[in-house]
Amino acid sequence: MLATIMGSLLFLFYPWGIVLQILALVHFARRRPDNYWLWIILIGGAIGALAYLLIEAAPDVTLLGGTVRGFSRRKRIRELQFVIMDNPSPGNFEELGDLYFDEERYAQARPCFDKAISPRTDHADPFYRRAICAMEAGDYPSALPDLERVVAFDRQYDYHRALGLLAHCYAKLGKPEVAEKLFDEARATSTLSETQYNYASFLAAQGRAAEARQIAQQVLNKKVTLPHYLKRRERPWFRRAQSLLKQLPAA
Numbered sequence: 001m002l003a004t005i006m007g008s009l010l011f012l013f014y015p016w017g018i019v020l021q022i023l024a025l026v027h028f029a030r031r032r033p034d035n036y037w038l039w040i041i042l043i044g045g046a047i048g049a050l051a052y053l054l055i056e057a058a059p060d061v062t063l064l065g066g067t068v069r070g071f072s073r074r075k076r077i078r079e080l081q082f083v084i085m086d087n088p089s090p091g092n093f094e095e096l097g098d099l100y101f102d103e104e105r106y107a108q109a110r111p112c113f114d115k116a117i118s119p120r121t122d123h124a125d126p127f128y129r130r131a132i133c134a135m136e137a138g139d140y141p142s143a144l145p146d147l148e149r150v151v152a153f154d155r156q157y158d159y160h161r162a163l164g165l166l167a168h169c170y171a172k173l174g175k176p177e178v179a180e181k182l183f184d185e186a187r188a189t190s191t192l193s194e195t196q197y198n199y200a201s202f203l204a205a206q207g208r209a210a211e212a213r214q215i216a217q218q219v220l221n222k223k224v225t226l227p228h229y230l231k232r233r234e235r236p237w238f239r240r241a242q243s244l245l246k247q248l249p250a251a
Contacts, residue, residue: 024049090116106133124153140172160186164195171202193219193237209248216241
């Protein structure tokens with residue numbers, strides 16, 4: 001009886017089952033969820049692919065709103081490019097830099113923040129975003145004074161992420177004592193995976209493999225406790241932590 005039902009379902013899905021598998025594999029390649037889903041898609045055929053799409057891909061429908069906002073941002077970018085020709089004010093450059101930043105076009109955002117920042121700039125955001133743009137380019141010496149300024153504005157800025165990034169900068173610039181002190185301060189009240197991963201990488205670079213392994217494992221342990229929508233956001237850090245653990249010597 002069960003075999004008859006399964007056969008009927010497979011017949012119903014054919015040839016759409018192949019299409020479902022292709023869609024599931026494309027989404028898997030882009031989102032990189034847990035590896036067991038790959039076997040479910042390949043071995044489970046149409047039913048496995050459908051299960052994957054319902055459980056893993058369906059929540060991404062909410063990202064369509066982000067796509068719409070992306071179109072709106074790009075339209076506003078084009079408008080500002082013309083506005084700045086007539087009115088190159090710091091406010092216009094900051095808005096353009098923010099739009100580029102949200103699009104993750106850091107190389108284009110950075111010079112906008114350069115022109116937006118003046119001696120009269122009295123808020124942290126443009127310094128913070130310019131620092132992140134510099135770090136994305138590997139320019140840690142330029143990011144350091146901006147992050148120092150941000151932390152001087154507000155030591156808890158962006159839920160202590162600024163403090164964690166400042167620690168990461170000092171680590172990259174070969175100042176481990178300062179870096180560790182700042183990492184300890186940031187981690188005392190923050191559980192950001194980015195800060196934890198950067199600290200684990202710092203420990204590994206210092207030859208403290210056992211401690212690095214412990215901190216990297218803390219990132220991976222979140223897979224058990226985080227709700228599903230947060231796990232999706234944290235996946236890049238899970239992958240980095242897993243990769244770091246593979247590079248460390250065995251305990």
